[in-house]
Each structure stands twice: as structure tokens, then as C-alpha cells.
Amino acid sequence: MDILAQLVVSGITVGMIYAVIAFGYQLTFATSETLNFGQGEALMVGALVGLTTINFLIGLNLGTLSAYLLMLPVIMAFGLLQGSIVEFLGVRKAIAIKSEAGWIMATIAIGIIIKNLAENIWGRDALKFPSPLAEASLQIGPVRIQPMEIAIVVGALLLMLAVELFNRRSIYGKAVVATANDRDAAGLMGINTKSVITFSYALSSMAAAFAGVLVAPITLTGASMGAVLGLKAFAVAIIGGLSSGIGLIVGGLILGITENLTGYYISSGYKDVPGLVLLLLVLSLKPSGLFGKATIKKV
Amino acid sequence: MLEVTNLSAGYGKVEVLHGLSIRIKPGQLVTLIGSNGAGKTTTLRALSGMIQPTAGSIKLRDTEIAGLNTHQVTKLGLAHSPEGRRVFSTLSVRDNLELGAFPRLTGARPKGDVQADIKRMFDMFPRLGERRDQLAGTLSGGEQQMLAMGRALMLNPDVLLLDEPSMGLAPKLVEDVFKTIRTLKQAKTTMLLVEQFAAAALDVADYGYVLENGRLSTEGEASKLRDDPAVKAAYLGQAH
Ligand SMILES: Nc1ncnc2c1ncn2[C@@H]1O[C@H](COP(=O)(O)OP(=O)(O)OP(=O)(O)O)[C@@H](O)[C@H]1O
Numbered sequence: 001m002d003i004l005a006q007l008v009v010s011g012i013t014v015g016m017i018y019a020v021i022a023f024g025y026q027l028t029f030a031t032s033e034t035l036n037f038g039q040g041e042a043l044m045v046g047a048l049v050g051l052t053t054i055n056f057l058i059g060l061n062l063g064t065l066s067a068y069l070l071m072l073p074v075i076m077a078f079g080l081l082q083g084s085i086v087e088f089l090g091v092r093k094a095i096a097i098k099s100e101a102g103w104i105m106a107t108i109a110i111g112i113i114i115k116n117l118a119e120n121i122w123g124r125d126a127l128k129f130p131s132p133l134a135e136a137s138l139q140i141g142p143v144r145i146q147p148m149e150i151a152i153v154v155g156a157l158l159l160m161l162a163v164e165l166f167n168r169r170s171i172y173g174k175a176v177v178a179t180a181n182d183r184d185a186a187g188l189m190g191i192n193t194k195s196v197i198t199f200s201y202a203l204s205s206m207a208a209a210f211a212g213v214l215v216a217p218i219t220l221t222g223a224s225m226g227a228v229l230g231l232k233a234f235a236v237a238i239i240g241g242l243s244s245g246i247g248l249i250v251g252g253l254i255l256g257i258t259e260n261l262t263g264y265y266i267s268s269g270y271k272d273v274p275g276l277v278l279l280l281l282v283l284s285l286k287p288s289g290l291f292g293k294a295t296i297k298k299v
Numbered sequence: 300m301l302e303v304t305n306l307s308a309g310y311g312k313v314e315v316l317h318g319l320s321i322r323i324k325p326g327q328l329v330t331l332i333g334s335n336g337a338g339k340t341t342t343l344r345a346l347s348g349m350i351q352p353t354a355g356s357i358k359l360r361d362t363e364i365a366g367l368n369t370h371q372v373t374k375l376g377l378a379h380s381p382e383g384r385r386v387f388s389t390l391s392v393r394d395n396l397e398l399g400a401f402p403r404l405t406g407a408r409p410k411g412d413v414q415a416d417i418k419r420m421f422d423m424f425p426r427l428g429e430r431r432d433q434l435a436g437t438l439s440g441g442e443q444q445m446l447a448m449g450r451a452l453m454l455n456p457d458v459l460l461l462d463e464p465s466m467g468l469a470p471k472l473v474e475d476v477f478k479t480i481r482t483l484k485q486a487k488t489t490m491l492l493v494e495q496f497a498a499a500a501l502d503v504a505d506y507g508y509v510l511e512n513g514r515l516s517t518e519g520e521a522s523k524l525r526d527d528p529a530v531k532a533a534y535l536g537q538a539h
């Protein structure tokens with residue numbers, strides 16, 4: 001029983017990371033119907049830039065926690081910039097000529113380039129990321145939780161909440177929603193929809209970079225950390241539906257927890273199977289995702 | 300206010316408009332009539348930069364706007380209430396109206412009092428006021444049409460383009476739409492109205508143009524066009 005609870009709790013942590021990355025997919029899909037397939041690499045490079053930044057700050061005699069907090073705005077700015085570049089180089093032209101697949105190849109290619117760059121700058125080995133919080137686990141009821149795991153869940157929720165609030169409350173956020181609803185009509189409101197799409201790519205990579213430095217302290221950092229996370233988060237986005245925020249969280253949790261349970265009770269070799277089975281089931285039974293609205297084609 | 304000279308435009312390689320010249324004076328209500336597929340919507344789309352003209356000039360006040368993007372044209376004061384309403388369905392009625400004032404709220408046009416203008420829209424369209432927090436996608440067709448017009452007016456535009464504001468509405472609601480257009484005209488709003496109800500459009504308009512296969516065939520004072528036998532035979536037979 002205790003082990004079950006323990007597995008569920010750590011599944012939740014991983015699931016929230018999936019949800020944040022999937023949230024990034026959702027942001028760009030809403031405004032442009034395109035995705036950054038280099039989202040996992042955006043997470044990885046965000047984590048590595050975060051690692052260099054935090055080590056630099058610690059070198060200035062800052063405590064690990066203050067260094068971590070100071071590093072956050074740096075990697076968020078980096079993520080915003082990185083996402084804008086991806087959109088500018090890989091997506092903008094494809095959208096302009098209404099290319100069906102151009103952006104897929106372009107975002108994958110940019111992801112591979114980022115990975116190669118990262119291997120050359122940071123090496124191929126996994127690196128330890130300083131943990132801003134105590135690494136000793138807390139005993140809460142039957143389960144042991146690392147403080148950083150709690151920070152992951154809280155941080156992930158805060159990020160999604162902040163974006164949601166921005167979308168609902170600010171006029172710029174409403175412009176993003178308007179662009180997602182009807183790009184032509186948004187243009188008629190005086191909204192520069194091209195900039196909105198660039199912005200959603202920026203925000204998407206920012207979410208990935210943030211997820212990167214959230215998970216880095218409990219895993220390791222390295223050029224190869226992104227690919228699997230990006231792929232799993234893609235499955236979460238499909239399972240949860242590309243139009244539903246709640247769907248992503250639920251999808252993330254389902255995947256994170258089932259992975260952990262399968263890994264323990266069946267075999268760690270089958271860890272990835274239930275998520276993929278679920279993905280296939282959703283694709284064949286409810287392609288818009290568990291929580292997605294069926295797309296209504298305009299006549 | 301708006302001066303269009305020899306405007307040509309189309310989709311891809313297909314030219315739909317072949318050299319139109321249209322002129323709208325300040326405070327004037329001009330209507331563009333023509334049968335289905337004549338190119339009325341295409342004309343409005345070319346004016347607001349939704350498609351790029353292949354030739355000709357469009358002057359808003361004294362600024363050349365041909366070749367600009369939609370959002371730039373809007374910021375210069377041209378509002379366009381598009382065919383099919385196109386309200387933002389997952390946003391509330393209020394948010395839709397607020398977005399109409401986007402250039403005012405972001406410094407691209409004089410701000411004025413946006414909240415007071417939203418209230419003014421609720422006075423003009425009481426049904427929208429009652430549904431201010433409802434999502435626009437859940438409004439009836441007539442309500443969405445009012446919202447689309449209100450949203451365009453929130454720009455405080457120099458020129459307002461209206462594409463078939465009565466499309467798909469019950470007769471009673473069509474009357475309401477024309478009442479609103481009359482009110483706007485009294486308030487000296489400069490408008491270009493595209494309508495399927497040609498007779499009703501010519502009733503409210505000052506001046507009219509008849510579009511046939513992408514070319515203007517006739518133009519004149521609206522009262523004269525109404526009595527023109529050719530126009531009568533072609534466009535005033537069916538509706539009203
Ligand atoms: N997006 C498009 N792509 C290609 N051709 C188009 C497009 N929109 C319209 N057309 C063509 O352009 C021509 C003019 O269409 P337009 O919509 O301007 O007509 P309209 O006068 O507004 O007609 P209606 O009264 O039916 O609204 C038609 O032949 C139409 O098929």
C-alpha cells in the first residue's frame with residue numbers, strides 16, 4: 001500500500017512536467033495549428049543554460065536557493081528568445097505559404113541542431129544540477145517526498161495559471177485568444193497575428209525551459225534529456241486534447257502514474273508501453289483527445 | 300474619406316475585381332449591390348487588406364493603404380464587419396467589444412473612453428447588454444450580428460465596412476439591423492454597406508454602386524438607382 005502511494009506521488013511529479021511541456025504544444029497549436037517538435041530540445045537547452053547560469057551565480061557566493069531564483073528569469077528570457085527564433089526560422093514561411101508539412105521538418109531539424117550544439121558546448125555526459133531545496137525527503141504519511149518534487153507540482157501549476165490569467169485578463173492575452181479563435185477576424189481588430197504566433201512560440205519554449213530547470217534538480221541534466229520528455233509530452237497533448245488545459249494535467253498525471261506503476265509491478269522494460277497503448281486507444285476512439293472538443297469544420 | 304481608384308484584386312492567379320473606382324465622402328452612406336459572386340465581399344476584403352490588391356490605389360483620408368496588412372489598415376481607422384459575423388466564440392460579449400478597441404487600448408489610436416463606449420454599445424444593442432458575460436459562440440445569429448457591428452464600431456472608425464449585416468436573419472431582425480444602420484448614419488458614420496436586400500440598402504444609402512462580374516456597371520444617387528429600370532429589373536425584383 002505504501003509503495004503504491006509512493007509510486008503515485010512520484011508519478012504525479014513526472015506527470016506535471018509532461019503537462020507543462022504539453023502546455024507548450026497547446027499554446028502554439030491554438031494560434032497557428034503548428035507545433036514545435038523541438039519542444040524537448042527547448043527543455044534541454046533551457047536546463048543547460050540554467051545550469052551554467054546557476055553555477056555562475058553560485059560562484060558569486062550566492063546561496064543555491066537565491067541563485068536558483070535569480071536564474072529563473074534568465075532562462076525564461078532565454079526560452080522566449082529561443083522560441084521566437086524557432087518560429088522565425090522554421091514556421092513563419094511555412095504558415096505564409098500554407099505548407100502542410102514544412103514546419104514539421106523545420107522544427108525537428110532545429111531541434112537536432114540545438115541538440116548537437118548542446119553536445120558540443122556541455123558535452124555528452126549527464127551533469128548534476130544543484131538543488132535549491134534540501135535533498136532529504138520529507139515523510140508525509142506513508143510517502144516520502146523530496147521538497148523539489150513539491151516545488152515541481154507547485155511551479156508547474158503556477159506557470160499554467162499565470163498564462164491562463166494573462167489570457168483572460170489582459171488585452172494582449174485576449175488578442176492571443178482572438179487569434180486562436182479566428183485569425184482573419186483578429187487581424188480586423190488591428191491585432192498583428194504574425195506577432196501573436198511568434199509570441200506563442202516564445203511562450204511555448206519558455207514553458208519548456210521552465211520545465212527543464214524544474215525537473216533538472218531531481219534528475220540529471222544533459223544533451224539527451226529532452227527527446228524522451230518531448231515525445232511523452234506529445235502523447236499527453238494527444239491524450240488530453242490540444243484544446244483543453246485540464247485535459248493536459250489529467251493526461252500528464254495518467255501517463256506519469258501508469259508509467260511508474262507498470263515500471264514497478266510489471267517490469268521497467270514495459271514502462272513506456274501503457275502510455276503508448278493509451279495514446280493509440282485515444283487516437284482510434286476519440287481523436288480530439290479525452291477532453292478535446294471535436295473540431296468543427298467551417299463550411 | 301475613402302477613395303478607391305482602379306482597384307484590381309483576386310485569389311491566387313484568378314482576378315476577381317477588374318479596376319473598380321469608388322468614392323465615399325465623410326458622413327456618407329454608400330452601398331455596393333450586386334448578385335451572388337459579383338465580388339462584393341472581395342471588394343471589402345481588398346479594402347481592409349485581407350487580400351492584397353494587384354493594381355490600383357486605396358486612399359483612406361490622404362493615406363495610401365493599398366498593400367498594407369489588415370492590422371495596419373485597421374489602426375489607420377478602417378473597420379470591417381466581415382461576412383458571416385466571425386465573432387470570437389470562446390470570448391465573452393464584453394471581451395469581443397473590448398477587442399474591437401484593441402488599437403485604442405494599445406496606443407495605436409486615440410484611447411478615448413473605452414468603457415463608456417462599451418456601455419454605449421449596450422445602449423444601442425440592449426440584447427448584448429443583457430448577455431455581456433455570455434460567450435459569443437452561444438449567441439443567436441442576430442445577436443452575433445449585432446456583436447460584429449458593435450465590435451467594429453468600438454474602433455471609433457473613420458470608415459465602417461459592413462458585409463451583409465442582414466445575412467441569415469429573420470425579417471424582424473433584418474428591420475432592426477437597418478434601423479441601426481439609420482442610427483449610425485444620423486451619427487454621421489461614414490459607411491460602405493454591402494447588402495443582398497438591395498431595395499432596403501438603396502433606401503438608407505446616399506449613393507450606390509452596382510457590381511457585375513467584378514466591374515462596376517452603374518452608379519449614382521441611391522434614390523435615382525432605385526428608379527433605374529435596369530437596376531429594378533436585375534436587383535430589386537426579388538428581395539422586399
Ligand atoms: N477564398 C477564395 N478563393 C478563391 N476564390 C474566391 C474566394 N472567395 C471568393 N472567391 C471567388 O470570387 C468571386 C467573388 O466572390 P465574392 O465572395 O466576392 O462574391 P460576393 O459578391 O460577395 O457574393 P455573395 O453575395 O454570395 O456574398 C466568386 O467567383 C468566388 O467564387
Ligand SMILES: [Mg+2]
Nearest residue numbers: 339340341382
Ligand atoms: Mg459576399
